[in-house]
Amino acid sequence: MSTGTGNPMDVIESVSGLQSRADAYRSAGRRIALVPTMGALHEGHLALVREAKRHADGVWVSIFVNPTQFGAGEDLSRYPRTLEADLAHCRAEGVDAVFLPDAAEMYPPGSQTWVEVNELAKPLCGKSRPEHFRGVATVVSKLFLAAKPHVAVFGEKDFQQLAVIRRMVVDLGFDVRVVGVPIVRESDGLALSSRNQHLDASTRSQALSLSRALDSAQRALDAGIRAVPALLHLVAVELDKAPAGRIDYAELRDPDSLKPVGNPLDAPTLLALAVVFMLPDGREVRLIDNRVLKPQPPGSAFSEKQP
Ligand code: PAF
Numbered sequence: 001m002s003t004g005t006g007n008p009m010d011v012i013e014s015v016s017g018l019q020s021r022a023d024a025y026r027s028a029g030r031r032i033a034l035v036p037t038m039g040a041l042h043e044g045h046l047a048l049v050r051e052a053k054r055h056a057d058g059v060w061v062s063i064f065v066n067p068t069q070f071g072a073g074e075d076l077s078r079y080p081r082t083l084e085a086d087l088a089h090c091r092a093e094g095v096d097a098v099f100l101p102d103a104a105e106m107y108p109p110g111s112q113t114w115v116e117v118n119e120l121a122k123p124l125c126g127k128s129r130p131e132h133f134r135g136v137a138t139v140v141s142k143l144f145l146a147a148k149p150h151v152a153v154f155g156e157k158d159f160q161q162l163a164v165i166r167r168m169v170v171d172l173g174f175d176v177r178v179v180g181v182p183i184v185r186e187s188d189g190l191a192l193s194s195r196n197q198h199l200d201a202s203t204r205s206q207a208l209s210l211s212r213a214l215d216s217a218q219r220a221l222d223a224g225i226r227a228v229p230a231l232l233h234l235v236a237v238e239l240d241k242a243p244a245g246r247i248d249y250a251e252l253r254d255p256d257s258l259k260p261v262g263n264p265l266d267a268p269t270l271l272a273l274a275v276v277f278m279l280p281d282g283r284e285v286r287l288i289d290n291r292v293l294k295p296q297p298p299g300s301a302f303s304e305k306q307p
Contacts, residue, residue, distance in 0.1 A: 009090060010097045015106075015146045018060075018099050022148035031056040034149035036140060039063040040080035040194035041089045044184040048153045049093045051181045055151040058096040062143050067103055069135030078283075080194050099147065106142055115141045117164045117171070120258055124160050124272050125288065128248055133164045140165055144174050152176050157183045157191050159272060159290045163258055183289070185211065191289045198285045203277050206242035210273050210289040213238035213250070217271050221295050226264035228252055231271075231293075239275060248274035248286065255292050265295045 012018050025032055033056030035048045045061075052059040063086055070076035083100075090098050114134055121133035144152065154162050162180050169178055184192045189211035190204070199207060213235040220234050235250045252261050255270040272290045279285060 009087075009095055011087070012097055012099050013101055013105065015101065015142075018097075018146045019148065021097065022146075025058060026148065030058055031151070032147060032149045033059050033151040033153060034143065034147045035059065035061045035153050036143050037061060037063055037086075038065045038079065038194065039086045040082050040197070041086045042184075042192045042194065042196075044155055044157065044192035046089060046093055047184050048155060048181050049090070049095060051179060052151065052153045053094070055153075055177070055179065056149075059094070060097045060099060060147055060149070061090050061095050062099040062101075062147070064099070064101055064106060064139070064143075066106070066135055066139040068107070068138060069132050071129055071131055074129070075195075075285075078198075080197050099143070101146075106139060114138050115168060115172070117167050120160070120164050120167050123253065123258055124249055124251060125274060126160070128274075133161070136161055137164055137168050141168065141172070141174075144176055149176055151179055153179045153181060155183065156180045157193065157288065157290070159255075159270060160258060163256075189215070191287075193287060195285050195287060198279065198283070199277070200280060203244050203279055203285070206244050207275075207277060207287055209239050209242040209245060210275060210287060212241075213273060214271055214289060214291040218291065218293055221265070221293050224296060226266070226295050228261065228263040228265065231265070235271065235273070239273070242275065242277070244277050244279075245275040246278070248276055250274075252293075265293070267295065269293050269295070 022032060033052035035052050037045050049059055065079050067076055115137040116134045117137050126133055154165060156162060166178050169176055188208060190208055216234045216238050217231050220231055239247050239250060250273050253270045253272060254261055255268060261269050270290060271293050274286060274288045276284050276286045
């Protein structure tokens with residue numbers, strides 16, 4: 001399928017078509033960077049594309065709203081779909097190819113093969129979305145097998161997803177280098193997310209409670225407070241300022257294992273948040289955000305305040 005603009009960007013719909021392209025690229029000694037997405041592209045995705053360019057000769061973007069990572073009652077049917085704008089963004093960024101499969105291409109009739117990462121998928125988002133990471137790991141494996149990339153680029157906003165994918169790549173021996181890209185935020189701190197487009201003005205302003213909670217915890221750490229209950233209290237105070245929000249989780253975890261951390265904090269620690277916002281029309285939007293908090297090194301000016 002041609003993009004119809006005279007731009008050389010190809011749009012490929014079949015796994016076999018992408019595999020042939022990958023084989024040709026690789027035979028010519030060219031490096032491929034894949035940016036897997038579900039579309040509704042925003043500046044956060046474009047940052048992934050720009051990072052991908054630094055690692056390869058060709059950047060390929062996949063756009064596929066993966067049904068298996070949505071649970072029953074989640075927002076699959078109303079996940080934003082903005083294909084024309086997405087293709088325009090990709091062209092403008094100099095993307096070489098967009099992979100645009102349909103569900104039957106990714107999950108052939110009778111599909112029954114899954115990729116499951118165990119412990120890392122259980123806490124945080126895995127608690128309320130028990131099948132989510134199985135869907136992610138499965139589709140990302142399929143994308144890797146289709147695109148045969150040297151490098152794959154993912155956003156750190158989905159911190160747990162990145163941890164799951166890194167583990168999967170090691171466990172299954174995928175010859176793919178996984179690169180994480182820092183969260184891109186609006187000027188007021190809101191982390192970019194395709195789901196932000198669902199927010200009305202009032203809920204959007206309440207959604208700032210997530211980044212404010214992260215800031216508040218880091219400020220407290222900078223001031224020498226390292227006690228876990230005190231930090232989580234400060235986080236809850238910020239999140240509670242959003243009356244439309246229901247906290248799904250607000251947790252401090254080891255950034256590598258995602259296991260709970262000891263008290264007080266003595267090493268870089270992931271603060272991960274998920275809040276479900278109720279919109280005025282009764283629909284829900286679930287937003288996540290995170291930061292790896294850095295405690296003051298021992299012996300620094302504020303470390304004496306430590307309880
Ligand atoms: O982060 C996303 O957009 C999706 O989870 C991914 C990695 C494209 C898999 O569907």
